[in-house]
Amino acid sequence: MAMRKYCLLFFVVTCLYGCSDYKSESVFITGNIKGLGNDTICVYGVDDFFNFTDTIYVVDDEFSYTIQADTVGQIILCFNHTQTYPVFFDKRDKITIEGNVDCLNKLVIKGNLANESLGTFLWNLECMGKLPPEKRLEAEVDSFIHKNPSSPVSVYLLDTYFVKKAQPDYGKIKQLMEAMTGQLRNKPYVEKLKATIDLSEKAEQGKIVPSFSVPDTNGKKTTYTSLDSKYILIHFWASQDDESRFVNAKLREVNRIYKRRKKQNDKKELSLLGISFDVDKESWKQAIKKDTLAWKQVCDLSGWNSNIVGQYAIEKLPSNILISSTGKVIARNIEWDSLSVKLSKLLKEE
Template sequence: MKNVCLLYLLLIGLSACGGKKTDSISLSGEIKGLGNDTIYLYGADRMHDRMDTLIAEKDKFSATLSADTLVTTILLFSDGTEYPLFLNKGNKIQIKGSMAELSSLQISGNAPNKELTDFNQELKGLGTPSGKALEEKAENFITEHPASLASIYLLDKYFVQNPQPDLTQIQKLADRMTGELKDRPFMDALLKRIEEEEKVAVGKSAPYFRLRNAEEKDISRSNFKDQYLLIQFWASWDTVSRANNAMFRRIYKKEQKNKNFALLGVSLDLDKKKWQETIKADTLKWEQVCDFSGWSGEIIKQFAIQTLPTNILLSPTGRIEGKNLDEKAIENKLKEIAEKEKEKSLTTNH
């Protein structure tokens, strides 16, 4: 009889435990047009480094996930679209939307998901806003939600990922965030990046560098004395860089006899043979250098290079004149240089 009573009490205890709130995350969704497909879910920073697979059948999917704390993850769809999803233990996440409008999914289950959903729904009502209008909306959101993970996502999307990011603006927006957000791995890395990029911002003096060219000859800034120098950072393995080489070929063809201007290609290649083959195949006739250290190269760190392709224009005195200039901007700079040299020549003759 005692054994029966003990078993009964044990079953009651287990039942009570099962009724408590679980730390697992319940996720369910329905995206019209998704059909039978696979969605990948991966962590956006070191706080969640796992990968999960969501199998959809007839537009619907569900899963039980886990997270130790509030984290940012990314939904990756088969067409390459990425969308942020914030997860925390105990959440019941619901996702609704359509494949035709993946940029404005409706996600509930916690505050940052709802906040970002509301933000995107507001954008949807604007039609086709300008880039400036989008930045203003994002800035207002960050100011009003200084403790939201959605603010970090919007800071990255609308300001950090800008082809020519305004570091002062990014720093100002980061300063508005709470200390807890600033301690996040992404923000910690971003703030360190801003610190490094500020050292090589437009108007600052360029760091000294020395690398070897294809003929094993040392090339440094002093090789371009009294010249404006446009440094092109690229790599043979980067398809965008390879496509961008066409622009530099046009510039070189026009300016190869210009004594006041020079081009320098700095490659992030690791394979010397591949680098040399690409120089020949892409007819890169201007000076080319490489230390075969990839992203770990000293010059990459010195100039705080984060993406490819990147270009930096230096004045004859080594002052940084511009960054990530397009072909039109480079042409305008060259016209300015020509006018300055013409004025200088007239002054000297008189």
């Protein structure tokens, strides 16, 4: 009987200790965002919490949320499926969030130094009046990263103001990454970014892109060298990607203009080549037919596992690369309004 009592006591103590440890490793978040009402907030994890997703339920503008974490981390709060804001935390943090639904980019987050430093940075930008010019903004981010080389906010600002640009300056991004501490550079996102930059340098402006041999809709192997044209715009897309399909409509007009401008016994000024990252042949062919794509289309049906992804450093869809007939990269992700201007300049220089 005494032995049973001791076993029961041991069990109770173990449970109490376990519960205490469970709470000690929790991050507690409470918030009050005026005007949010009874909405929901989507939660996405970053880096070590990459596969983490959840939903916060708001009641009368207020919410509370708990995360189990035994290390520093970051989540992204997504409001109305459009507006996002990061929250940085460490184990046992008690974080408060206050703000207004009309200014979700100006939340006041306390309880972790990283959140407060980001808030101060954004507030200082606000004090400049309207959003400063791009160069001034980048200079402010550059200064913050050099002054805060170990802060996770530095990675967030690098991603927001440098990486997500239409034409990222990878040389500058590498410089800013090198200013960070080893701990930050070992973060999964930063390691992946470095790998992406290494690939991008192989297909950056002025470099010669590798050739390829990919089947077209009839199964015939095709490469850019088989196109009789002075310049080639390679468009990377996929049938399931809505933005890709939207761009296809713009490309129809581009193709119509330059197809008409071919001179007799001369190369075309511009040819289009579509490379799809589809995995299903029928879906790919149906999209080509529905979007009336009258220029050469190729696909190896490997999706994002295609060798072309790495060879051409493709990070997102849709993407494009403008090359010469010899494979020299003229521009990456060129805007449609800039395409005709760029080509006119190139043709005059010949």
